[in-house]
Amino acid sequence: MLRKDIVRMFRIWVQTFLPNVITSVLYFAVFGTMLGSRIGDMQGVSYMLFVVPGIVMLSIVTSSYANSSFTFFQSKFFMRSIEEILVSPTPSWLLVAGFATGGIVRGVMVGALVLLISLFFTGLTISVFNALVIFSFAILTALVFSLAGLVNGIYAKSIDAINIVPTFVLTPLVYLGGVFYSVEVLPGWWHTLTLFNPIFYIINGFRYGFLGLADVPLATCFTILGAFIALGIAVNWYLLRTGLGLHQ
Amino acid sequence: MTYALTIQELRKTYASGTEALKGVSLTILEGDFFALLGPNGAGKTTIIGTIVSLVNKTSGTVSVFGHDIDREPEKAKQQIGIVPQELNFNIFEKPIDIVVNQAGYYGIPRSIAIPRAEKLLKDLGIGDKMYRKAMELSGGMKRRLLIARALIHQPRFLILDEPTAGVDVELRRGMWEYLRNLTKEGITILLTTHYLEEAEQLASHIAVINKGMIIASGTLEEILKLYDESATFGGGYRGGRLEEVFLQLTKEK
Numbered sequence: 128m129l130r131k132d133i134v135r136m137f138r139i140w141v142q143t144f145l146p147n148v149i150t151s152v153l154y155f156a157v158f159g160t161m162l163g164s165r166i167g168d169m170q171g172v173s174y175m176l177f178v179v180p181g182i183v184m185l186s187i188v189t190s191s192y193a194n195s196s197f198t199f200f201q202s203k204f205f206m207r208s209i210e211e212i213l214v215s216p217t218p219s220w221l222l223v224a225g226f227a228t229g230g231i232v233r234g235v236m237v238g239a240l241v242l243l244i245s246l247f248f249t250g251l252t253i254s255v256f257n258a259l260v261i262f263s264f265a266i267l268t269a270l271v272f273s274l275a276g277l278v279n280g281i282y283a284k285s286i287d288a289i290n291i292v293p294t295f296v297l298t299p300l301v302y303l304g305g306v307f308y309s310v311e312v313l314p315g316w317w318h319t320l321t322l323f324n325p326i327f328y329i330i331n332g333f334r335y336g337f338l339g340l341a342d343v344p345l346a347t348c349f350t351i352l353g354a355f356i357a358l359g360i361a362v363n364w365y366l367l368r369t370g371l372g373l374h375q
Numbered sequence: 376m377t378y379a380l381t382i383q384e385l386r387k388t389y390a391s392g393t394e395a396l397k398g399v400s401l402t403i404l405e406g407d408f409f410a411l412l413g414p415n416g417a418g419k420t421t422i423i424g425t426i427v428s429l430v431n432k433t434s435g436t437v438s439v440f441g442h443d444i445d446r447e448p449e450k451a452k453q454q455i456g457i458v459p460q461e462l463n464f465n466i467f468e469k470p471i472d473i474v475v476n477q478a479g480y481y482g483i484p485r486s487i488a489i490p491r492a493e494k495l496l497k498d499l500g501i502g503d504k505m506y507r508k509a510m511e512l513s514g515g516m517k518r519r520l521l522i523a524r525a526l527i528h529q530p531r532f533l534i535l536d537e538p539t540a541g542v543d544v545e546l547r548r549g550m551w552e553y554l555r556n557l558t559k560e561g562i563t564i565l566l567t568t569h570y571l572e573e574a575e576q577l578a579s580h581i582a583v584i585n586k587g588m589i590i591a592s593g594t595l596e597e598i599l600k601l602y603d604e605s606a607t608f609g610g611g612y613r614g615g616r617l618e619e620v621f622l623q624l625t626k627e628k
Contacts, residue, residue, distance in 0.1 A: 128476075128479065128480070130476075130479075131472075131476050131479075202465070206463065206464065206465045206466070207461070207463035208463055208464050208465045210429060210459065210463045211463065211464065211473075211476070211477055211480065211524070212480055213427075213428065213429060214427040214428065214429065214452060214455070214457050215452060215477070215480035215481055216448070216449035216450070216452040216453045216480075216481065216482075217480045218449060369431075370428070370431055
């Protein structure tokens with residue numbers, strides 16, 4: 128299943144890898160270079176270096192989510208090829224693992240591409256405070272959003288339902304989660320509100336890996352990621368095991 | 376005597392309130408060629424969907440070679456190969472990949488799956504198209520691809536849901552021969568079809584379902600004995616004997 132998904136994502140690379148790369152180039156050009164030069168420093172580092180982890184994370188979140196949600200929905204709705212798997216003895220936990228790993232592969236690959244591109248905008252300099260933290264956050268975040276996308280794909284009854292969550296939930300959460308700013312610059316009420324945004328912790332932890340800067344302790348970020356992973360695995364396993372949203 | 380399939384008091388009511396199955400009980404012996412006949416909407420596909428776990432039953436039990444589909448779903452599914460009524464593969468993939476990927480879902484390594492898939496596709500007459508995209512196959516070839524996919528894990532129980540729908544006469548005869556050979560190899564077959572001649576040619580046991588209930592079941596000879604000459608439609612010959620019996624059994628009273 129994983130092999131099939133990877134072959135698919137490379138076959139249609141224009142749809143799976145290119146859009147995130149182009150969007151990121153625009154972010155780096157507009158926010159990093161054009162506006163960044165006027166903003167100056169953020170938490171003691173240049174604005175360009177500050178936004179790189181957030182933009183990389185943005186691409187990981189959207190790619191991993193899109194991969195599992197669309198792959199599952201397409202095989203359920205357009206081709207009904209999901210039946211190939213559902214009639215087989217493949218256990219539910221393995222299905223969850225397969226779809227989630229596909230999302231991780233795409234999320235991390237897109238993240239790596241965006242990080243590579245960021246080097247052109249940062250003058251080939253990138254700060255790495257702790258590579259292990261960077262790698263852990265990339266994998267775990269991709270896993271969280273693959274699992275979330277899978278829930279969406281299982282439940283979705285139309286293509287609109289696949290687009291609604293990324294457009295109206297995911298994108299606002301990511302943008303308001305501190306991709307382009309530190310919560311330190313926010314007024315009191317907004318600062319408090321941001322603490323309820325789970326993506327804030329993810330971006331924070333990831334940024335810590337690059338810059339050694341964080342608004343909240345790293346342990347809190349890992350705990351929140353761990354909780355979402357456990358929840359995502361449990362919900363997906365239950366949905367596939369019982370056939371809710373799938374079986375008639 | 377081993378039963379390939381045992382269904383007891385199977386009921387299914389869909390969320391819309393439609394009662395598709397009203398207490399169906401059915402047994403199929405190992406090695407049998409069993410035809411399940413019924414008009415459109417009678418409940419045939421719901422029964423098949425339940426056996427392969429695509430439909431959640433409301434009540435009743437289903438077991439395949441003694442493995443209950445609720446308690447031992449993986450063991451039950453391992454025994455089954457399914458040829459669905461509608462095409463359900465990715466048309467952008469190659470036939471060889473579709474079949475080999477299916478083998479993967481049954482835990483068969485690619486080193487075994489690839490030669491096995493190539494042989495199956497050649498035997499079914501699509502060997503020269505196995506490395507082209509599935510969308511390039513003709514309707515009959517797509518149907519045969521479904522059969523190859525269903526057989527890749529060497530199931531003991533093959534379910535065919537209207538496998539020859541839309542297939543020309545010559546090709547249909549070829550598929551009949553292929554299915555007969557499978558029975559000789561010991562594979563149990565459950566067939567649903569609207570071509571009653573097909574059931575008459577292939578099946579040794581037949582059940583007729585109408586409005587969610589089995590209304591007749593037995594050997595082909597036993598079913599044919601139900602023929603009531605006084606109730607013949609239109610007063611003359613309309614088709615094979617089985618077709619007459621079917622019409623008599625399922626007509627609106």
